Amino acid sequence: MTNEPIPEMGGFDEASLDKAFAALEQQARADAAAIKGDEDVEAYRLQWLGRKQGRLNDVSSRWLKAAPAEAKKSLGQRFNALKTTVEQLLEQAAGSGPSDAALAAEAIDITLPGTRRLLGAEHPITRTMNEIVSVFAALGYSVGVGPEVETDFYNFESMNFPPGHPARDTQDTLVIANQDRRPLRDRLLLRTHTSPVQMRTMEKQPPPVRIVIPGKVHRNDAQDATHSPIFHQVEGLCVDTNITFSDLKGTLDHAMKALFGSSVKTRFFPSFFPFTEPSADVQISCIFCGGKGCRKCKQSGWIELLGCGMVDPAVFAFAAEKQPAYDPKKISGFAFGMGVERIAMMKYGISEIGSLFAGDMRFLNQFA
Template identity: 50%
Template sequence: MEISDLSTRDITAAVRHNLDELGVRDAAVLGELFSRLERRLREDLLAMETHASAFRRSPTQLGIPPVIDKGEVATALENLRVRWLGRKQGIIRSITDNWLAPAPSELKREIGQRLNALRKEAEDRISQIFLGPAVRVTDEIEITAEVEQGLDITLPGNRRVIGAQHPIRRALDEITEIFYALGYSVEEGPDIESVYYNFEALNIPEDHPARDDQDTFYIDSRNVLRTHTSPVQIRTMEKMQPPVRIIVPGRAFRRDTPDASHSPVFHQVEGLAVDTNITFCDLKGTLDHFLKAFFGPQVRTRFRPSFFPFTEPSAEVDISCLFCGQSGCRVCKQSGWIEILGCGMVNPVLFANVRYDASRYSGFAFGMGVERPAMLKYGVPDIQLFYQGDLRFLRQFR
């Protein structure tokens, strides 16, 4: 095969032959061969661009139905890319294998330069078509077709629903921000907890009712779904020396029958402060400040003696009823007070478990559910509303 026998249309067939078969023995003939290939590439690119631009016209102008195969242009573009740039049998690859590799040393430089220029032009122009009108055309066709079918594209689209923060998340964030301002940091722990951290390290003995499988979700004999966030107190004291001031927000799990005020999955915030010379007065002042910041300055607080294995002495904290002004109502059960959280001074047994010097350090701890304060603050009558995903309920918290 001689190069003079090939038209521009057939020039791409030359890449299947080596230069000796084509009669190419000097740079001048080689340049003519590459010039013909460049013209053929530009013809193919122009034809593809014309084909793509035709799809930008109105279907009515072209006399074709409004519904057009969106993949036609993309398929043609891919075929063009494979023809010139395909890794196995593309024209550029064939030139590399059949011309460049066996070429004499005096022609290799010229072939390499012309080949790189041809490859760059093919890559750049095909990429422009891929990223240009050919990609946008399908959307334009679809819009034009819809107009032909009578769709008024000036009408407003579907209204986007504006989301909002979940009330539990909102309450958690409010609680966290109040304690951040007091110098507390946030610690977290695993939902699946060992029996040691969930019970034993917190001075909860084996015969305690809380350890019964009627109250606790046991994974196996040594692991449970944590019944409170208190285990994080132990984990934190094991890795941190006093002073310690932390709060622990998170989920807890208990075998409660779901009703208006109980759920087997709920949220808690635990608090712990350990340092020298911490007293019950510090605990009272901290919680009084928190409850007034969360519920409002009009709220009164009351501490009642109680018992928890991990604190001594212990107390329950009540707030004045938010609904009746302490005159008595159904919410406060006619007492004028609403129980809100438990607290106390850290039991020295816990300090021994984490190797704190109980003669030097003292501390207080407290814990509260998040759902109960949220129900009181936002006026939610049923705890189950927090978990049902009812948009009619959640939209009220935008």
């Protein structure tokens, strides 16, 4: 850009003024044509319109002050016209945008394929849990939730596992540390089943109750092909007047057919659970061989899938402490529970439970 100082005015007649201002305008246009970027625009503004060192400021200081009175009007008109021209040139340069070279460097080839954004999918555990819940939701069951860190009272005592009961040994419990000074019923642990939500629900609402309880549970189990210290359960509870074991059998038979197909059969075997009496293990006809006998069902034609039973009156007695309506002489109910991972492994042919928790995208992409 032009760095030459403003020359002294040789005369103030019309011809001299025209010649002097024409030369300045030519310089201004040449400097504007040399602008290539934002830095040049700012330099041009400071050079021509700067308040202290701008060329127009010099013109005002040198020419206007030195002009005789009769020439000031004519010189002022030419000065204003030059200033307007410089401002227009500056505005055009600032609004012209990046140069052709800059645009070429940032050009995008719109014929190239776009970046594909992969859509997420439900994890097989989540999908299986939602399928189970939806089956019971269609029967009028609502969903119950509760904390994963529970007290001994809700996890064991209220479920008819009194202190010292041998059934506690079947659930290797992970206990929160440094609670020896607390009463046993107030000590915290990671819940070993979702059954505590049954008691919490009964304490909050009188019968009738129909809930399913999906959630994560924790046990100190050694990791192998079919066991994990973290797994998921879906439990159910139905409480009302005149609930019978036949209602339980009909509900679970319908649920198994909804999950595995209408050809699946169910059968019940006597079992033991502290919170139900009588209790039963439920088996379904093998979904792989149709009940004929294969390696997966150990040639029996049946696969054990869940546990269930009629709610023990002792459990209702604990609920009645806060909700007197749970009088075991007037009401009855049933409960059941199933492992989500076991059902997911059956439905999707998964042989290792660890695959469900490894986070290997090559494995999970199969379910997308």
